Amino acid sequence: MTEPHAPGEVPDVAHLDLDRGARRGYPEAVLCGPKTPEQVGAIAAEIGRTGTRALFTRATPAHAAAVLAALPDALHVPEAQLLAWPPEPPEPTGGLVVVVSAGTSDLPVAREAELTAQHLGRRTELVVDVGVAGLHRVLARLDLLRSARVVVVAAGMDGALPSVVAGLVAAPVVAVPTSVGYGAAFSGLAPLLSMLNACAPGVAVVNIDNGYGAGHLAAQIAAS
Amino acid sequence: MTEPHAPGEVPDVAHLDLDRGARRGYPEAVLCGPKTPEQVGAIAAEIGRTGTRALFTRATPAHAAAVLAALPDALHVPEAQLLAWPPEPPEPTGGLVVVVSAGTSDLPVAREAELTAQHLGRRTELVVDVGVAGLHRVLARLDLLRSARVVVVAAGMDGALPSVVAGLVAAPVVAVPTSVGYGAAFSGLAPLLSMLNACAPGVAVVNIDNGYGAGHLAAQIAAS
């Protein structure tokens, strides 16, 4: 790492896309999961050197330590397996993003979505534990849901909540299936299919457990 | 068919299970779909000869014609692809079976379930077109749903309705997925998985499009 190299270049590891901000308007994101802590650490150092706004997702404790060694002031939210640098999100613009977690077990994904939307510059509200088995909990939050420019719903098991929410609001719903559930949930396949087949229109589906993707999409939708 | 044979014997085709009534208390059922009209006609004749109460399910027009040739007074409900003989159901006993059809397209399956439950001796009520995309329609029928000993819900697409209903009533819910939906419903797989993963307990799942099975199970549950 000591040889000189072009900005954004992590030799033999990655090319940071430094003009992505210009091109797409959003921070760089580093998916830590399949990388080694060493690779993540090298990328974090380059991010610090170039002053690029960045998110680190799916960070294990070892990944987080590597990031914090390079960027000591980074924000680390272990529950969401996420780090953000710089730690403060930009001043919010655009519409409100409401993030709904169907059950306690969907919270890590919901939190990842919420933090991502914040660091892409949106105001957010988080609603917890409002599954379809207790409709009154959803109905009790109807005013908040209807004030959103976009609603993110994280749900495992039957994945039924996005359909219900989409039937109640005029805004689009970003549905993120989680891998929570008994055997026949098949690691998120059941809620994924359920959400793709939502009987209310207006449901945008993203990958299983992909809170980052849900938050990013929501931030783009709520940009104006 | 002209040779003498034991009661219930349709040579080279089927053995009717004439003491099934005694053993399980319910009529014989003939799944017409994969049989030839000739086979179904021979079975119908034997049913008439032995005076066995019977249902004929998944009957195409050709199957129906063969049954009606042998049992001219049989009840035929084309929408449900079902025939019943004798045409009148037995005097109802037990609890109320409420059958709910999530959408117009689920009606054939819902009607098959309703008629089956009737001919197994239950009172029934049918509720049409009350999907989760319009919750107020479900909530408007809450009193009826809560008066049931068992609720049957037929739904395709996201299969979310049984979860919602099960969260609203104390009675068990029999969920029957239908093969209605766009491509990623995969011919009923999506609502099937959704129902197996219902987040409210108390959901009993049967095979895709199997209105007969749903009605039969409901009749057994509502026997007392």
Place this chain on the structure above:
Amino acid sequence: MTEPHAPGEVPDVAHLDLDRGARRGYPEAVLCGPKTPEQVGAIAAEIGRTGTRALFTRATPAHAAAVLAALPDALHVPEAQLLAWPPEPPEPTGGLVVVVSAGTSDLPVAREAELTAQHLGRRTELVVDVGVAGLHRVLARLDLLRSARVVVVAAGMDGALPSVVAGLVAAPVVAVPTSVGYGAAFSGLAPLLSMLNACAPGVAVVNIDNGYGAGHLAAQIAAS
């Protein structure tokens, strides 16, 4: 149909959701595919009687004939299997919806999306035959793509185009997989999975061949 009934009530068939416009702000949609022409005709008559703005999707020629008998001035676009009533879309508001068809074979789905977005009140542009196998065709339309508030991409086979487009624009991309392709496309499963795994963030996936759903979601996103 001659008995008096409540507005929106099609006895034994459907409950039209007449206050949906108020509640969600968009027209009623009737999925014709799994219904009989008679059912669709009865619904069309009720729509005419109550003056409800409506779309009829997945309409076979027989369905279309039934709609046109009840609503003779309805717009019918056979290529997209769609009818709209009243035939003129509302005055457009919100942002631009650009609809991209990866190949000629994806056109019916792309057209369904485009017409849906128009009748939900958006301006639209259609771009045809710009698959990833010829990148220069995509790059040639970059200015148009970057002027959109949301881009809809219909693609079968490898479903790679949404990923490429999402990497080029800041707006969200609605990806609709089509069932076009050789055997291992498995009727749209391959592009569906590809789109859910898009390596660029900002891709919202809807059901296979669901042009209506894509257009609806796009209209909601581009509402402001």
Place this chain on the structure above:
Amino acid sequence: MTEPHAPGEVPDVAHLDLDRGARRGYPEAVLCGPKTPEQVGAIAAEIGRTGTRALFTRATPAHAAAVLAALPDALHVPEAQLLAWPPEPPEPTGGLVVVVSAGTSDLPVAREAELTAQHLGRRTELVVDVGVAGLHRVLARLDLLRSARVVVVAAGMDGALPSVVAGLVAAPVVAVPTSVGYGAAFSGLAPLLSMLNACAPGVAVVNIDNGYGAGHLAAQIAAS
């Protein structure tokens, strides 16, 4: 946890559904599996504070310790990964629930079903190791099976036992597939499909390894 909060509220974790007993008539259930021991402990404390009857399912030793710290007199059955509080089930009402375990390996799921039914207020009997490979073992228990209001059958591998039992009794059968078996059982998929396709009617299928769901459904069916 020291700030004052509304009854049933576990801040940032869960909303206990305290009037569920009133609404559905059954105890609260806490699925421990995907929660942290800390979350489970906080919920257990709130359950103790509000005097709510509750079951804790899929509890690892760490979960169990957290529950027992908050509710020292809770019943813990490690084999079934279940805790119940208060430890004594309510006085039994309704009909008899017979739980059948096809093999030794299906016992944990069968026991979870049995205990759940007991704590929902039913009398239960457990029958062990009576697979279809040795029919005489099933036939030897026919009197007990026929005395049940509902029979729960837990089976892995070919999942054939519910079909056989349903052919022998008039009561409904709740079938719970287990993830026991060689590779082509695909973690419970084989018995799940087998049970959904049972050739005897009257089989209600629940999720793979979901003993809690099976017991709950059985208790509802046997309520009268």
Place this chain on the structure above:
Amino acid sequence: MTEPHAPGEVPDVAHLDLDRGARRGYPEAVLCGPKTPEQVGAIAAEIGRTGTRALFTRATPAHAAAVLAALPDALHVPEAQLLAWPPEPPEPTGGLVVVVSAGTSDLPVAREAELTAQHLGRRTELVVDVGVAGLHRVLARLDLLRSARVVVVAAGMDGALPSVVAGLVAAPVVAVPTSVGYGAAFSGLAPLLSMLNACAPGVAVVNIDNGYGAGHLAAQIAAS
């Protein structure tokens, strides 16, 4: 077809394996299904010219006509979609093959297996309509089943019968899943998986609806 060619050679279509009898001891088999009637007719002519014993399987009426044009004395059993030439099977040797059809709908596959075994030189017995939903029917044929050197069982739906039969006899059981059943049978996948997971050992599984393969395997097993 008028040019001279080597024995067994059907130019541009097939190479008959005339020494297969010597090498494996069994007749040639021609799978008609995916071939054109013209191709099948050319093969039949070559079979007649070379005097090769042969079976024609999965023969539609058009295939059958082509075979009978070339081999007028061939045996044709339409129910089993099979033709045999010469029409008389060889003198039987080896042990008894008992073929069991679980339901009426499984008969075509069962008959194909039975006829194949006969034309490979075995004695056969056919038992019809003895599914697991009525165990007494199976038990009534126990003596016959136990006299077999091998039992073939054709079953759709839950595919549970081979497991039950294998638990009752010492002989191996050849299980052939059929594509009969409701949606979640997935065209034979459910009974296929069920049979592969039979809890009694001694079950040999062949392809879905492959009566020919089942009969062939049974004939080999019963060769001595």
Place this chain on the structure above:
Amino acid sequence: MTEPHAPGEVPDVAHLDLDRGARRGYPEAVLCGPKTPEQVGAIAAEIGRTGTRALFTRATPAHAAAVLAALPDALHVPEAQLLAWPPEPPEPTGGLVVVVSAGTSDLPVAREAELTAQHLGRRTELVVDVGVAGLHRVLARLDLLRSARVVVVAAGMDGALPSVVAGLVAAPVVAVPTSVGYGAAFSGLAPLLSMLNACAPGVAVVNIDNGYGAGHLAAQIAAS
């Protein structure tokens, strides 16, 4: 375990099927995998007490220790995860069972099959590392293969070997897919499907990695 109980009864764990030998002619088999070492130990003790011939399959070291504590003279073959008691197989009768391992990695399954066949009373021969990628290795063993009453083939990856072997011998082939291979082998699914679709007839398929089942079936086939 100290209370008196009926022979074959392991209270709360299992019913040994002591007359299985009489009924089916083969030893008891205990699938250790999903049982606890304690359960396996209790069963082993009962087997010793009743003098029942038995195999213990899928035994981890902990299972093996529990068996050896109860039956110190049992044969333990760790490579095949199998124990046999008594250690000596019965005097061989019937025909020869040849077991073929396609690759080194398939050896554990092949060995399990070989040992099972031996302990069910057959002579066996083992052939190692003869995959289809090197046909000359298969052809070099043709004489041995043709001397078998039945050939067992264990293969992972493409599962092509059984097809090749079945084309070379007149005896039936028992094919056992193994879970060996790269990602798209999907834990044995690829060779399983390959074997079910073998283009040579005479292939009997058993479950993935089920060497015990393969050996058992082979022993039954080679009984005479």
Place this chain on the structure above:
Amino acid sequence: MTEPHAPGEVPDVAHLDLDRGARRGYPEAVLCGPKTPEQVGAIAAEIGRTGTRALFTRATPAHAAAVLAALPDALHVPEAQLLAWPPEPPEPTGGLVVVVSAGTSDLPVAREAELTAQHLGRRTELVVDVGVAGLHRVLARLDLLRSARVVVVAAGMDGALPSVVAGLVAAPVVAVPTSVGYGAAFSGLAPLLSMLNACAPGVAVVNIDNGYGAGHLAAQIAAS
């Protein structure tokens, strides 16, 4: 079609990629299957107008008629559902492409591959009906196979032939699975997986029934 338009432009239908020849060196290909005959006819007319070398694949008789109306001298090979224009392939260069058809039923796909390779400028040889069930047929053609620069193998069912061929030759093997087979071939899934898991290295897999793709890839490999 009468308005003036840019070369290669078929308004509202397709953009022909006229410089593809320059860019990739191969003719334009039109996949007819999912297009209407009218669309195909319009494209054929444009191809004639611009003098572009082209293949039309998956052409039904109606597609073929539309092409021949526009390009009367086009070569039409119905068996392979292919048309080529101009009818004569270019002068061959590069190495030999040997195309092998495992069974008679795989011939259409094999022929499509052969013709495609010819029209991309390669010499070809076709070998018919040499499945692994009769290895001697493969071995008899070993000299031809070893003289190829690349071998294309079309096979359904177990898809085992590419593995065998790849073990015999030093050249790469292009494997194209076909949808031929019984139920558990799942429309080509079985041979597809088998080929992906070939135990001999050097197997390049293409889509199910994609003879065009196989021939194209082979032509590229054999370019030098």
Place this chain on the structure above:
Amino acid sequence: MTEPHAPGEVPDVAHLDLDRGARRGYPEAVLCGPKTPEQVGAIAAEIGRTGTRALFTRATPAHAAAVLAALPDALHVPEAQLLAWPPEPPEPTGGLVVVVSAGTSDLPVAREAELTAQHLGRRTELVVDVGVAGLHRVLARLDLLRSARVVVVAAGMDGALPSVVAGLVAAPVVAVPTSVGYGAAFSGLAPLLSMLNACAPGVAVVNIDNGYGAGHLAAQIAAS
């Protein structure tokens, strides 16, 4: 291992195919993954004794230690889980192999492909981190890509890169899907299907994560 044995024979473990070099022209390859370190060590010793050129793939540290004990001068590249002996590749012949890694996480597979191609005698170039989400990175390397005789592309997630590359070059593309990605990548299934459905022709697909297979196929294609 001390008894004398034939060259290439590792008793009870493997038969090395020493004349494979002669027959196919490439080194022996040992897939370590499913073998024990002891088995791998014994094979390595035999390789050293016979002086056979060899690759060891999917080698864990324990496998590597066993190889290095027997062949101390072997090349070990831990990142690619590969060892080569002798350590120096042969003098390169044939065309250039360019290996492209879509993301940092695909590097291990890409490196395995690169090293394999080198040790089969080809010149190679490696291009890192050029996914379709940033097309400019691909386009920046166009000259290198167009100079290749064959391009290997390793990609997970949407697997879209091979389609894009194949549209840009005239050479064949070897596509190797990796198991990198969120839940709905289903361990490489998504990119596998995507690559099989590449809309540009000329894409040769190999097994998931099979860098060795990709490198081997590429070396064969680039042989001349």
